[in-house]
Amino acid sequence: MSKTRQQILILHLADSSLESHTVAWALYDGAKSKDELQMNTGDSQTPPYRSVLDAMRDGWNVLQLPTMPVYRSGFEHELGALPYEYVLERKVTIDE
Amino acid sequence: MSNVEKHHLLNARQMASFAVNGYIQLENLVPQELNEAAHAEQKAWKGPGSYWAGSKVIQEIFELPQVKGVLQSLVGSEPVYDHSALHVVPAQYHVGQAYHADSVIDTRPFGFDIQAFYFSHDTPEIMGPTLILPGSHLHNKVNTASIARYKNIIGQRKLVSKAGTIGFLHNDIWHCAQPNYTDETRYVFKLRLRPGQEQRGLFNMDDYKGPEVAAEFRNYHAFAGNDSRLTQIAGAKFYRYLCGDDRVDFSFEGVLTRMGL
Numbered sequence A: 001m002s003k004t005r006q007q008i009l010i011l012h013l014a015d016s017s018l019e020s021h022t023v024a025w026a027l028y029d030g031a032k033s034k035d036e037l038q039m040n041t042g043d044s045q046t047p048p049y050r051s052v053l054d055a056m057r058d059g060w061n062v063l064q065l066p067t068m069p070v071y072r073s074g075f076e077h078e079l080g081a082l083p084y085e086y087v088l089e090r091k092v093t094i095d096e
Numbered sequence B: 001m002s003n004v005e006k007h008h009l010l011n012a013r014q015m016a017s018f019a020v021n022g023y024i025q026l027e028n029l030v031p032q033e034l035n036e037a038a039h040a041e042q043k044a045w046k047g048p049g050s051y052w053a054g055s056k057v058i059q060e061i062f063e064l065p066q067v068k069g070v071l072q073s074l075v076g077s078e079p080v081y082d083h084s085a086l087h088v089v090p091a092q093y094h095v096g097q098a099y100h101a102d103s104v105i106d107t108r109p110f111g112f113d114i115q116a117f118y119f120s121h122d123t124p125e126i127m128g129p130t131l132i133l134p135g136s137h138l139h140n141k142v143n144t145a146s147i148a149r150y151k152n153i154i155g156q157r158k159l160v161s162k163a164g165t166i167g168f169l170h171n172d173i174w175h176c177a178q179p180n181y182t183d184e185t186r187y188v189f190k191l192r193l194r195p196g197q198e199q200r201g202l203f204n205m206d207d208y209k210g211p212e213v214a215a216e217f218r219n220y221h222a223f224a225g226n227d228s229r230l231t232q233i234a235g236a237k238f239y240r241y242l243c244g245d246d247r248v249d250f251s252f253e254g255v256l257t258r259m260g261l
């Protein structure tokens, strides 16, 4: 019997447009078993998709759009984590 | 630590590169006989206690004038020992470590610790040299593994090294250990030092406003996307601190001067 499993692709883009280019990417694959390797840190130098829109064209569903940044007075130039984070999902069929 | 001769200090171009990228990687700092001695010790090391405290060889390496010169440029002539560790990635260990910044989020506005990563043996890409993200020390509002979700980031770089290389890393830089696809154990010795004085004007300041320095500040970090101008400005501000000159301005459009930052 076949069942579905979720794959989560996280893309970080250069700005708030879904067409801006990918600057970071991570894949968490629920179809892999516990002893299979997930995507490793540092294992690729080019993103799987150039943008979120490109990923949508390939069948990924967007679960999360980042909210627009809010720049508070006195903290406008502070920098931390990557702000334009998109979470995408695809369901894949596995045999069991 | 006593003062070293000027030619052992980092020059202004190197210091600007450190301000922009958060690390400086120097080859051939340690002679081969010391590398071989350290590597042999590291292979035999079983503890207990610290490798640093138990090894004359590693202490001799960090007393070399060319090594002390770099450290003096970054943390002064009397740095304070923080901690050290012999980091090991076993042969054929295929899981990469998660991205993180060491310790906890640092509240110092400009002061920083240095983490020296010494490679006693050749460490090619397949052996898992530490992965770093140049420029991420300027994105310092992250705490330890708050960035652990990330897997690949544009501009990330493995510290591929020949024996005798030391990478000097800002304590805020994002990094992680890498998989080792060889049959040899990978060793890297990390030494963390705190500054013993204010970190202003400690390097060779010749031409610190010169064209070679200006060229370093024309590098923008792609990972920061729309924020890359802010990252550049943060690097220029950090360089002011390192120079001890709060007027030198290599920021985008002279923003530091324009806004009186």
Ligand SMILES: [Fe+2]
Pocket: B100, B101, B102, B175, B176
């Ligand atoms: Fe670390």
